[in-house]
Amino acid sequence: MRTVLRRPDFRLLFAAMVASLAAESILLLALAVWVKDLTGSDSMAGATIFAVIAPMALAPLVGWVVDRYRRRPFFIAANLLAVVLLSPLLTVRDRGDVWVIYLVAALYGLSSITLTAVLNGLIRHLVPADLLADANGALQTVRQGLRLVGPLAGAGVYAAVGGWLLVLLAMAGFLVAAAVVGLLRAEESTPTGPGSRWPAGLGAGLRHLAGEAALRRALVGYGVASLVMGFTESLIFAYVDLGLHRDAAFVGVLFMVQGVGGLVGGLLSAAVVRRLGELGALATGVTFFGPAALALAYPRLWLGVAALLLAGVSLPLTMVGLYTLVQRRTPPALLGRVTAASRALVSGPQAVSIGTGALLVGVFDYRLLFVLVGTVTTGGGLYLWRGRRLTPPGTTGPARVPTPRRPLDDELLAATRRRRTP
Template structure:
């Protein structure tokens, strides 16, 4: 930790990330509550709403990754934050004017998702310019811990705030958080040059996107973890969509209780992120991440088994705790490893390619989950999600990724 605190640029980046993450944890719940409770959306409609958030990753993700590698990342981050604040402000404004509808909500989420795509491609590629390579795993672990804290308190706070003030006001708070994040990011100074290599040479987007694809799927050890991540995200899209409908409609719990279950994801993630550095060193990248991937079906197994009594809430909270722990351990190790083996000039394309296809998988899984729930019931859809999680764990376990090891100190 002391080593990270010596890099002031990273500390400011960390703070800005914390501010926007707290706001986003509120909006993540508020958007779905607006759809289900206020606009009375069906399971399929909730799936379309969730898919709209990630559709830009499918449509222009590769292009954005290549473009990000051409420019300094800080101005991209600042501009995306300011723009997201404006876009989110449309929702409370529309609610105040009594013109909020599901098509408008989906349109806003689509634009917001496009801006988030740009931000994410630059965000994941920015820490290598702020800290030495040896501190990357620790740097990503601190970001994961911050996200975990936000996930812990954010949903509970959001549930209470939605009950008292309404979901649109909760979304307005997130808009303000993006403004503050952008202001702080504008003050960050990097320790190394950000400009991508070969910026004085003619550019060819098609060739550059191809370079990113080849690096991720052919010319590096990234292919097994990347491909199985796509499978994970398909069924995570199924589970996330159906989970909200299941808790609010099938079990009949309030948004506040939904927020409580999500808070346990944050608690588990905080614990996992704290242990991630040790787990990576002790077991190696491959074994540690594979173990986490097996925890996914275990955690989701609790959802279709839950009932509408106190024991059901305990099961849901336990499942979210295990899920959060697995993500908390997995994410910093995986991100540190990806960044450490990828050349600087390819970071934007590597992150853009990976996130694009992961989010494209949600675009498939979210509507599919909603449709299955509408036609065959929420519990059936949840069992489909559990089966998919078992599949991704088996595929990764049997791949060459099990031999991956950390090559730099945490």
């Protein structure tokens, strides 16, 4: 990680992402708290999170747009646009303005997909192939560290002062990110190439994911695991209440424990990718979630702490493995579409599982559901592990991806063959 941070260009990008991620981390939980405060409704507060996730359905379109422009100016524009999108929150006063929070949450979710897609391309452009895992690991470490303090800090600022200061702080974070990347000197040409025209280029990211063996296995294994991983968002409350017999506020303590595990996982992720390959790192992360969930089926505090540390370690391993794999196995011209599509294919099932888990925990014993989560995620991890030879350790360069021929190329080739036939 220190090697990639010695690069002046990546240091600037890293500083910009610290500001952007800090803005994101203080805002997400606070929006739900804001709705709860205005309406008194838990379900309306939960709908705020759904509003952020719902734009995942537009991921292919977002990726297509990202791939048509140079990464650096697009990243600057996306952060400035995030500032504009947040500004209506300054008008929120009472229950009648809740629709403004929902609208901003949805637009913010769309902005988040855009920033992720363009960031993957910018990292690929700035960082050599052998340092991609280090770059992704550094950013995941920051993300996990901010998860420790960001949401609580945002909720605290809202409780102490109100939403207006929270909005201004988030806007300042995105402005700083745009300004810092503005200092970055990155020579880029305007993207061109096959598949960029509407509507044929829209599904190119999905076609690439389906056609590349390592990416296909990654999305199938991780996607299946994501179908149950979201259950834990609701199960953890039942675990604290029925299992540990503690107040719901104790969930915050357990989330902090998980955040510590996330920091450890972020620091180790690049080394794991180098030792096991991208699919090996992804498999390790998903598999770690299995025994963690199984341990939570037996409510003991010491075991729960160990389980949540392990679950925390698993998240950055999966994300660094997946993002590095996408960057190395995707042509630059497709990277925005493939990143957006891969995020949708993982986050979509996870969003569904969050809602499903909230329903199931009221019907079934939470311990049985933890066993289900542990079994399915372990199975998904083993499926990924069996395919680890598709990305062997030490293969640092991007895989050779054949350029698809256009129909005109096929016609010319056929004509040439006819002329050569006696």
